[in-house]
Amino acid sequence: MQLIKNGSFVQDEWTTLADDEALPASGPVIVSLERFNTEQNLLLAREGKLGIRLKSGQEPTPIAPYLDRLALVALEFPTYRNGRAYSYARMLRDRFGFKGEVRAVGGVLRDQFFYMSRVGFDALEVDDNITPEAYADAVSTFTEVYQPSADGRERVMSLRQRLAAKAGQHA
Amino acid sequence: MYRYDQFDQQLVDERVTEFSGQVARRLSGELAEDDFKPLRLMNGVYLQLHSYMLRIAIPYGTLSSRQVRKLAEIERVYDKGYGHFTTRQNLQLHWPALKDVPAILRELASVEMHCIQTSGNCIRNTTSDHHAGAVPGELEDPRVICEIIRQWSTFHPEFSYLPRKFKIAVSATEHDRAAIRIHDIGVQVVTNAAGEIGYEVWVGGGLGRTPIIGKKIADFVPREDLLAYLESILRVYNMFGRRDNSYKARIKILVHEIGAEDMRRQVEAEFAEVKTRGVLQLPDDEVARIEKYFAAPAWEDLSDDVPEIDALAAKDKGFAEWLRNNVSAHKVPGYSIVNVSLKPIGLTPGDCSADQMDVLADIADKYAFSEIRVAHEQNLCLAHVRKRDLHEVYQALNASELATPNIGLITDQIACPGLDYCNLANARSIVIAQRLSERFSDIEFQKKIGRLHVNMSGCINACGHHHVGHIGILGVDKKGVEYYQVTLGGAADETAAVGDIVGPAFTEGEIIDAIDTIVETYLGLRQDGEIFIDTYRRVGVQPFKDKLYATH
Amino acid sequence: MAQHSRKGAQFQAVTANRLADGIVVYLTAANEWSVSLQDADVAEGKEAAEALLARGQKFYVPDILVVDIYLFEVEKTDGGIRASSVREIIRQAGPTVRTDLGKQAEIDGVHA
Numbered sequence: 001m002q003l004i005k006n007g008s009f010v011q012d013e014w015t016t017l018a019d020d021e022a023l024p025a026s027g028p029v030i031v032s033l034e035r036f037n038t039e040q041n042l043l044l045a046r047e048g049k050l051g052i053r054l055k056s057g058q059e060p061t062p063i064a065p066y067l068d069r070l071a072l073v074a075l076e077f078p079t080y081r082n083g084r085a086y087s088y089a090r091m092l093r094d095r096f097g098f099k100g101e102v103r104a105v106g107g108v109l110r111d112q113f114f115y116m117s118r119v120g121f122d123a124l125e126v127d128d129n130i131t132p133e134a135y136a137d138a139v140s141t142f143t144e145v146y147q148p149s150a151d152g153r154e155r156v157m158s159l160r161q162r163l164a165a166k167a168g169q170h171a
Numbered sequence: 172m173y174r175y176d177q178f179d180q181q182l183v184d185e186r187v188t189e190f191s192g193q194v195a196r197r198l199s200g201e202l203a204e205d206d207f208k209p210l211r212l213m214n215g216v217y218l219q220l221h222s223y224m225l226r227i228a229i230p231y232g233t234l235s236s237r238q239v240r241k242l243a244e245i246e247r248v249y250d251k252g253y254g255h256f257t258t259r260q261n262l263q264l265h266w267p268a269l270k271d272v273p274a275i276l277r278e279l280a281s282v283e284m285h286c287i288q289t290s291g292n293c294i295r296n297t298t299s300d301h302h303a304g305a306v307p308g309e310l311e312d313p314r315v316i317c318e319i320i321r322q323w324s325t326f327h328p329e330f331s332y333l334p335r336k337f338k339i340a341v342s343a344t345e346h347d348r349a350a351i352r353i354h355d356i357g358v359q360v361v362t363n364a365a366g367e368i369g370y371e372v373w374v375g376g377g378l379g380r381t382p383i384i385g386k387k388i389a390d391f392v393p394r395e396d397l398l399a400y401l402e403s404i405l406r407v408y409n410m411f412g413r414r415d416n417s418y419k420a421r422i423k424i425l426v427h428e429i430g431a432e433d434m435r436r437q438v439e440a441e442f443a444e445v446k447t448r449g450v451l452q453l454p455d456d457e458v459a460r461i462e463k464y465f466a467a468p469a470w471e472d473l474s475d476d477v478p479e480i481d482a483l484a485a486k487d488k489g490f491a492e493w494l495r496n497n498v499s500a501h502k503v504p505g506y507s508i509v510n511v512s513l514k515p516i517g518l519t520p521g522d523c524s525a526d527q528m529d530v531l532a533d534i535a536d537k538y539a540f541s542e543i544r545v546a547h548e549q550n551l552c553l554a555h556v557r558k559r560d561l562h563e564v565y566q567a568l569n570a571s572e573l574a575t576p577n578i579g580l581i582t583d584q585i586a587c588p589g590l591d592y593c594n595l596a597n598a599r600s601i602v603i604a605q606r607l608s609e610r611f612s613d614i615e616f617q618k619k620i621g622r623l624h625v626n627m628s629g630c631i632n633a634c635g636h637h638h639v640g641h642i643g644i645l646g647v648d649k650k651g652v653e654y655y656q657v658t659l660g661g662a663a664d665e666t667a668a669v670g671d672i673v674g675p676a677f678t679e680g681e682i683i684d685a686i687d688t689i690v691e692t693y694l695g696l697r698q699d700g701e702i703f704i705d706t707y708r709r710v711g712v713q714p715f716k717d718k719l720y721a722t723h
Numbered sequence: 724m725a726q727h728s729r730k731g732a733q734f735q736a737v738t739a740n741r742l743a744d745g746i747v748v749y750l751t752a753a754n755e756w757s758v759s760l761q762d763a764d765v766a767e768g769k770e771a772a773e774a775l776l777a778r779g780q781k782f783y784v785p786d787i788l789v790v791d792i793y794l795f796e797v798e799k800t801d802g803g804i805r806a807s808s809v810r811e812i813i814r815q816a817g818p819t820v821r822t823d824l825g826k827q828a829e830i831d832g833v834h835a
Contacts, residue, residue: 081209142182144178
């Protein structure tokens, strides 16, 4: 596994803790929602950044009140075919205004990087065979987009309006 | 019709590059079949019995003559000289090689066509009324909103890995020719008390293993909010649709399990959020820009009475039959809608040869504003033909076996490719359609029977819409032998209903006689002015059961 | 995948589709993929069939050569090998409604 963060291949500073694994005194850790629910006070009071990993089926609304104290939310793709977390990522960004890392873990295919980057994922855990070239190629497949999404890209409809307005000025 | 601008063209071109790369990675072995399969499916490439199949999108069933000629050329160069029109207004090539698909896509892109999202668990081609823009009583041309939906749904980053496929259809007249109630989302154009255009939204319709008629969850969504409303439905579905069992993954199951009321509530809650952000609102000038492409052609000021056509009809019986059965009323005086039957007696429903397509393109150029439509009943349509040209159009169509006067009659059957082509099929469907059409080939008898929709599918996936045929035929496999189950009383229009299973399935040898018995039973029971479905709704299934299982 | 042989089928062969063009092929005794069913290696009994399938799946880089490899039931007749199910008869011959297309129109020995 390697980590791509904001388009760069980086060292992962986070430790994903199993539910029965002892909590280290410091350092960034990712815990499950179940663990967060049972050890919430301890986790929030702890030194070091905190992240929560949501399984498919655990939608992000219940953690919304804590998002300002979280530095990361990891969303699981049990298989690449299961696209629930695309909506979860968008909710985190668009609805709850989450500014921390949103990480895709599990079934994350090269041919999905583009979609993932559009719905608000800024970090992807990918297979070791993914090269920086393959990544760059995948996310630049399409120059323009038809829909507004969490990436804030201007949709084709607005581009057309701007073009038309410009043409109007010159006319 | 709509024409791509620089943005639309660029997207489709970039898609060709992307998919060509995926095919190259697969052929080189870099991509394994399991990983490639969802990618090829999202581009309409299936592996069927004899070879691959490529499904080409025909957005809302509208084609230009230039596109039709290109399709014919592709069929000749890369396939076996014909294509198959489907119940979702698409065209399927049955014999392309995977290695040729990139080249085919480049050809398609050169005429503003593609195979994007013609399969896979994503939002599929949005379908509509093949009489759009021509039929009397239409509130607006439904293709405008279809094109807007097409763009919104194309490479939608959030909804490309849905629990299951997702189909949207739009109708703008009271009489529903787009079968919106059997779609995941059906959109009905309506007006409110203030006379403004808006949309009624139906959700959770679908056929397959669990046929369900859609439920209405919105009475009036203003035009500017339609995309926000659709996005809300899709988000609820993407988050809560079942993913544990592919047979229970369609939105109809979610709606069925939580109930239409709860669905409406969840969608409304989501809609309130989406609307607040405002980013999906439809700008008026973008709607106006797209509307221009669907502006009415330059109508001539013509009389609706064309005595020379009446005179020709009096002399030419074939022409008269065709006029009566295949030509529909147009909203503009002096014009007609010409329905082109792809159901010649004894041939394959929905198949059209490359030569026929070239003929159609020529006819469309000469007589029909260069436009050809695809109907979900697997027929084609010339939407605007001057009445005075009807005889010439008839002769040109008839010379290419495109004027069988059977639109809406018993031989105008819907049939999926079935076991002759399809990897999923359990039984053949085309051969049954052919035998049935031969049995009922006498046009006088067809007219006596009246409007009767016979739909057949070769498996439970119901591509042939058997559940909503007045008579439905479903092919099933019993230990390697084909059997056919019959349903009665289905309908796909505004009176949509799922047919009732009449009883035990029939063998291949029995099925045509069984349909004959059903027809004879109906003829014996019908009252004045009734068509089959009226009689069936009045008398129910029992009289048919009695006759069928007494004699068999 | 659907079952393409009856339980207790006596004779079975292995089929697949060629990756590049989708054409139906059969595993031969020489460990090649032939377009003709008449060239197929036929296994008798369950164990031999499983061994045949394993040969098709494992030994000949099938992933870039062919896809969708499976066993199906055949009969040995005086005229040659014959598929048992309607589905496999159609696969090895072509559409019954277009006898001008498919293997039935292209190669000999299709309708054994």
